[in-house]
Amino acid sequence: MKIVVFVNHVPDTETKVKIGADGVSIEPTGVNYMLSPYDEFAVEEALKTKQKFGGEVAAVSLGGDANKETLRKALAMGCDKAVLLKDASVRDSFGVAKGLADFAKEYGADIIFAGKQSIDYDSAQVGGLVGELLGIPSVSVVVKLDIADGVATAEREIEGGHVIVHVKLPAVIIAQKGLNEPRYPSLKGIMDAKRKPIEEKIPAPVEPRVITTAMYLPPAKSAGKIVGTDAAAAVELVRLLHEEAKVI
Numbered sequence: 394m395k396i397v398v399f400v401n402h403v404p405d406t407e408t409k410v411k412i413g414a415d416g417v418s419i420e421p422t423g424v425n426y427m428l429s430p431y432d433e434f435a436v437e438e439a440l441k442t443k444q445k446f447g448g449e450v451a452a453v454s455l456g457g458d459a460n461k462e463t464l465r466k467a468l469a470m471g472c473d474k475a476v477l478l479k480d481a482s483v484r485d486s487f488g489v490a491k492g493l494a495d496f497a498k499e500y501g502a503d504i505i506f507a508g509k510q511s512i513d514y515d516s517a518q519v520g521g522l523v524g525e526l527l528g529i530p531s532v533s534v535v536v537k538l539d540i541a542d543g544v545a546t547a548e549r550e551i552e553g554g555h556v557i558v559h560v561k562l563p564a565v566i567i568a569q570k571g572l573n574e575p576r577y578p579s580l581k582g583i584m585d586a587k588r589k590p591i592e593e594k595i596p597a598p599v600e601p602r603v604i605t606t607a608m609y610l611p612p613a614k615s616a617g618k619i620v621g622t623d624a625a626a627a628v629e630l631v632r633l634l635h636e637e638a639k640v641i
């Protein structure tokens with residue numbers, strides 16, 4: 394089976410994000426990066442699918458050279474092949490999806506895995522767009538997956554319950570937290586990943602459809618107030634919550 398998994402290189406959740414001088418992008422200096430957490434579920438499911446059916450897992454990332462670090466993490470987890478679709482400009486979701494879909498088509502993917510959302514821009518669009526661009530089904534927020542006889546049975550999380558759907562492969566499976574327990578890369582996996590080549594391709598340019606016009610951080614929170622540490626402080630706390638915060 395030819396299995397493709399999309400992996401994005403995103404700022405670490407611990408990063409204190411700063412807006413760049415242009416006012417429409419994130420200042421990259423001092424930012425630590427990681428494999429987008431939902432993509433870890435996608436990689437794990439791709440590897441489990443290979444364990445069951447055999448074949449090859451290709452991890453693909455669209456971005457600049459820095460994305461190689463994330464591709465190496467995917468290789469260390471067990472992916473067979475890593476491909477960088479090299480474009481250091483910041484594409485919108487459609488531009489990213491087009492590059493990834495073109496690759497999946499050329500590669501002849503039997504199944505594609507993506508994360509629910511990329512935890513930098515949070516658009517939650519790329520997986521669905523890839524399905525549409527390739528004319529194949531996509532199933533979002535998947536928390537359980539079974540594949541048999543070319544049909545994927547996916548359990549989706551919906552408000553207050555779950556729904557089960559069937560889709561014929563090829564299809565895009567969009568991972569939600571809980572789909573599996575992502576494995577940690579082994580030491581051997583990490584060492585092997587350092588030696589494996591990362592293939593580079595230049596994706597076709599795409600006219601942006603969404604233009605970012607401004608980016609700003611939420612206003613800084615005012616410092617907290619400690620009203621005391623003894624029992625008497627409780628009385629003062631209730632007074633402040635009632636008279637100042639007006640929440641009780």
Ligand SMILES: Cc1cc2nc3c(=O)[nH]c(=O)nc-3n(C[C@H](O)[C@H](O)[C@H](O)COP(=O)(O)OP(=O)(O)OC[C@H]3O[C@@H](n4cnc5c(N)ncnc54)[C@H](O)[C@@H]3O)c2cc1C
Binds near residue numbers: 454507
């Ligand atoms: C500091 C910074 C630098 C950036 N540099 C670049 C850059 O060099 N080039 C560029 O094109 N964009 C760049 N971006 C954009 C960034 O990678 C976005 O995450 C991307 O445009 C998709 O965001 P989204 O919210 O639309 O994805 P969503 O729709 O939320 O993503 C859903 C899923 O699609 C897949 N996916 C999304 N984006 C990618 C990707 N780029 N590669 C592989 N799989 C993906 C993942 O499986 C992800 O879980 C940068 C962003 C930041 C914050």
